[in-house]
Amino acid sequence: MTITAAADGSALGNPGPAGWAWYVNDDCWRAGGWPHGTNNQGELMAVLDLFRATAHLAGEELHILCDSQYVINSVTKWMPGWKRKGWRKSDGKPVLNVELLKEIDQALAGRKYTFEWVRGHAGHDLNEAADDRARAAATAYQQGIAPRRGPGFVRAGDDAAQTAQQNPAAPGAGEPVPAGQAKAAAGTRPAPTAARGSAREFFGEPTLFGESGLFAEPDLFSELEAESRAAAASPEQAPEAIVEALERELLLPETRSDVGRTGVLLHPDFIEIGSSGRLWTRDEMMMALEDDPGVPAELELLSADRIGEGTVLLSYRSHTRTGTALRSSLWVLDGAQWRLRFHQGTPEA
Known part of the structure; x- marks a missing residue:
C-alpha cells in the first residue's frame, strides 16, 4: 500500500514565525513550528516528521507531494555528495540546515519513498491543506498561542495501541492536544491553556x-x-x-x-x-x-x-x-x- 501525503512549510517574514505540516486527510495530519525559522526549515521539518510518523509502516511506500524543489533536490540529489564532503557544498561552505538534513538522512534508511513536485498555491487539494495548516502554525507562533498540532498519523484499521505508541500526541475528542502532552508522568491530562502575554x-x-x-x-x-x-x-x-x-x-x-x-x-x-x-x-x-x-x-x-x-x-x-x-x-x-x-x-x- 502507498501512503500519499503532502508536506509544506511556511514562514511569516522568512525568517520569522514558522510552521510546518504534512497532510493525508482530515483525520490524518500533523503540524508544528517555531517562533523563528525559515520556509525551507519548515519544508524540511514537515518531511522529517512525516517519515517519523510512519516509521511503524516502513514496509509501505511513502509518496510525498512537495512544492519545494529545494527539499526534493536536497533529499534525492544532493545529500550523497554533501555527506561525502563532510556535509559541505562543492564550494567548501557548510550545508545550510544540516541538522535537519542529517535527521532526514537517518529517517530514510530502509524506507521506500518517492517525491513528486506539485505547484504551490495552484489548487492541489492535499498541498493546499498542508499549506493551510503550516501557515496556521506560523500564525499561532506569531500571536504567541499554541498551534493546532493535529491527530498525527491515524488511519482506519490501524491498531489503536500501535497508533498511540507512534503518536503519543494524538488527541481524543475536543481540542487538539499539544505535541507530547497526552502522556507525561501518569494518565492523560487536559491541555493547559497556552500562556498569552509578553x-x-x-x-x-x-x-x-x-x-x-x-x-x-x-x-x-x-x-x-x-x-x-x-x-x-x-x-x-x-x-x-x-x-x-x-x-x-x-x-x-x-x-x-x-x-x-x-x-x-x-x-x-x-x-x-x-x-x-x-x-x-x-x-x-x-x-x-x-x-x-x-x-x-x-x-x-x-x-x-x-x-x-x-x-x-x-x-x-x-x-x-x-x-x-x-x-x-x-x-x-x-x-x-x-x-x-x-x-x-x-x-x-
Missing part, C-alpha cells in the same frame, strides 16, 4: 536549565542522533546514577548551548510546564537554549526513584545566583539512551 512571560521564567532571559529571536534546531557520552558509562552503573549524571550535565551552559547534545538528551516528545503555565515543547526548548543557555546551576538531589523498568523520576533543588527552585524530571530509556521526557519546576519563595 515575550518576558514566555521566555523569562525559570526553566529546566536555570534562569533565562530570552528576547532575541533564536534560530532553528534539530536533534542529532549521536551516541550519548553517558552511554559509555559502566553497564553496571545504576539507572538512577546515570540519570542524575545526565541531569547535572543538562544544567551546564556548554551542554545547553549544544543543540547536538540536547537533541540526544531530550526525548522527541519532551515537554516542560514552566512556572507561568507555559507549555514548552522539545523544539521550543532546544531553540531557546541555543540562543540563551542561561547560567550554571547546582543540583541538590532530593530523590531518584525507579518507577518502572525503563523510567526514573528525579526530584531535586536547583541553585542559581538568583535563587532556588524545586524540580522534577521524568527520564525514560529510549533504546540504549536515557532521555528526558517531562520536566516541571517551581521557584521557591
Whole structure:
C-alpha cells in the first residue's frame, strides 16, 4: 500500500514565525513550528516528521507531494555528495540546515519513498491543506498561542495501541492536544491553556536549565542522533546514577548551548510546564537554549526513584545566583539512551 501525503512549510517574514505540516486527510495530519525559522526549515521539518510518523509502516511506500524543489533536490540529489564532503557544498561552505538534513538522512534508511513536485498555491487539494495548516502554525507562533498540532498519523484499521505508541500526541475528542502532552508522568491530562502575554512571560521564567532571559529571536534546531557520552558509562552503573549524571550535565551552559547534545538528551516528545503555565515543547526548548543557555546551576538531589523498568523520576533543588527552585524530571530509556521526557519546576519563595 502507498501512503500519499503532502508536506509544506511556511514562514511569516522568512525568517520569522514558522510552521510546518504534512497532510493525508482530515483525520490524518500533523503540524508544528517555531517562533523563528525559515520556509525551507519548515519544508524540511514537515518531511522529517512525516517519515517519523510512519516509521511503524516502513514496509509501505511513502509518496510525498512537495512544492519545494529545494527539499526534493536536497533529499534525492544532493545529500550523497554533501555527506561525502563532510556535509559541505562543492564550494567548501557548510550545508545550510544540516541538522535537519542529517535527521532526514537517518529517517530514510530502509524506507521506500518517492517525491513528486506539485505547484504551490495552484489548487492541489492535499498541498493546499498542508499549506493551510503550516501557515496556521506560523500564525499561532506569531500571536504567541499554541498551534493546532493535529491527530498525527491515524488511519482506519490501524491498531489503536500501535497508533498511540507512534503518536503519543494524538488527541481524543475536543481540542487538539499539544505535541507530547497526552502522556507525561501518569494518565492523560487536559491541555493547559497556552500562556498569552509578553515575550518576558514566555521566555523569562525559570526553566529546566536555570534562569533565562530570552528576547532575541533564536534560530532553528534539530536533534542529532549521536551516541550519548553517558552511554559509555559502566553497564553496571545504576539507572538512577546515570540519570542524575545526565541531569547535572543538562544544567551546564556548554551542554545547553549544544543543540547536538540536547537533541540526544531530550526525548522527541519532551515537554516542560514552566512556572507561568507555559507549555514548552522539545523544539521550543532546544531553540531557546541555543540562543540563551542561561547560567550554571547546582543540583541538590532530593530523590531518584525507579518507577518502572525503563523510567526514573528525579526530584531535586536547583541553585542559581538568583535563587532556588524545586524540580522534577521524568527520564525514560529510549533504546540504549536515557532521555528526558517531562520536566516541571517551581521557584521557591
